[in-house]
Amino acid sequence: MPAEDLLGLANDVRMVCLQVSRRVRFESTTEVAPHQFAVLAKLRRRPWTPGELAEAERVSPPSMTRTVNCLAERGLVEKVAHPEDGRQRMLYLTPAGSELVERTLSAHDTWMMQRLVELSEEQRQTLRDAVAVLKEVVAK
Amino acid sequence: MPAEDLLGLANDVRMVCLQVSRRVRFESTTEVAPHQFAVLAKLRRRPWTPGELAEAERVSPPSMTRTVNCLAERGLVEKVAHPEDGRQRMLYLTPAGSELVERTLSAHDTWMMQRLVELSEEQRQTLRDAVAVLKEVVAK
């Protein structure tokens, strides 16, 4: 395969993924800032400590303290004492926080679904296949 | 097509595009901040006025003034008097700015190319087809 074709494909894949991400984000509700939503989304599956979140989101511990405090003041997350280590805190999503996350993700998916129903079944199959390939790409 | 399958596909497409965007950005050089690079990338094709950039990037005129001034101080863009309207300024990429843009885009594409060469020709064809579909999706 010629190098220039590979470069063109690399550029196409990169750009179209960026555009999809931007469109989805733009269509989203803006109830909380992006960095705040990232924390809420992580807490959806299990409780995290502030330190874990800071490392995962690649921000400093003081920044995460601020973000978490803001979410706690709005009643979206709850700080609970760690059962075994008195230094740590466990962060849980409150019912209100959980509802906000599900509502926002649903809005994102709704926008994409509306685009997908307008495609042919063949085009949707192409996307299914491409998702599998791209998952492999980002896993590396 | 069942609604739950459509929802699953919407979620898959959305998430994998977001992950690709994140990986590409993470691999990028960090010579300038993202919002600054966005301006440099726009100036690659033609000169823009500060007002046009503010509207395109969805930031306020004062914010764009600050961003442009920062880039100008670093010698990456140049402000030139508008030939017809004395109120406006035309912004041009300097040779240094142009080099920075091409270098960064090249780094992005290089990362993606390295992932693509590890795929089969069939997988690459799947991505080519998917790019065409997704371009249609984001155009709506």
Added chain:
DNA sequence: TATTGTTATACTCTATAACTATA
């Protein structure tokens, strides 16, 4: 003594409001 989290402080990016220059 090391680790987890917070407080203190400063810098950057952003915005609104007020101002200058030009049309």
Added chain:
DNA sequence: TATAGTTATAGAGTATAACAATA
């Protein structure tokens, strides 16, 4: 009088350094 851009000022988000509590 309207428009393009800048300056003034303030509000978020981030970081590093210093501190408190616990292991």
